[in-house]
Amino acid sequence: MSSSKLAQNGFTLIEVMVGVAIIGVLVAILIPNYMRYTAKSKVSGGLAELTALKPAVEEFVASSVGSFSLSDLGGSSNTSNCTMSLVASSGVVALSCTLVNPVYLIAGGVVSLVRSSEGIWTCEVNSNISQDFAPLGCTVFN
Secondary structure, eight states: OTTOOOOOOSOOHHHHHHHHHHHHHHHHHHHHHHHHHHHHHHHHHHHHHHHTTHHHHHHHHHTTOSOOOTTTTTOOSBOSSEEEEEEEETTEEEEEEEESSOOGGGTTOEEEEEEOTTSOEEEEEETTSOTTTSOTTEEEEO
16 A cells, blocks of 8 residues: 555646636737727717617708707717717708717717708718727718
8 A cells, every 4th residue: 555646636837827828818819809899889889879869850950940959859968878969050960979988999989970951961980989990881080
């Protein structure tokens, strides 16, 4: 019995260090991807909240109501994604969403839907939101 081997239990220090290194590499890859995903979803959420107001804007413009506000449209000035604003003059309407609590990639970002007097809607984002994070069909302006 004196020459019997003891059973080995646990991991060696090298095995633990390799495991930690692998986890570190995975985290280093995943965090930037998560931040990009979060930025895109925040911008898209802001655009969705503005887009929901388009039918009400069209109704107010068609009825020739002089001036109207976000509350007239059924909107709120503060939402989970935006601090919204509305500017309307002579059939031209600009709905803007300043993003609330954005990730650093889109800090200070503003998404806008602008209706021309001809009734054509365009989507614009300010230069704080790069084209990589702008929704499809939106242009970046300065």
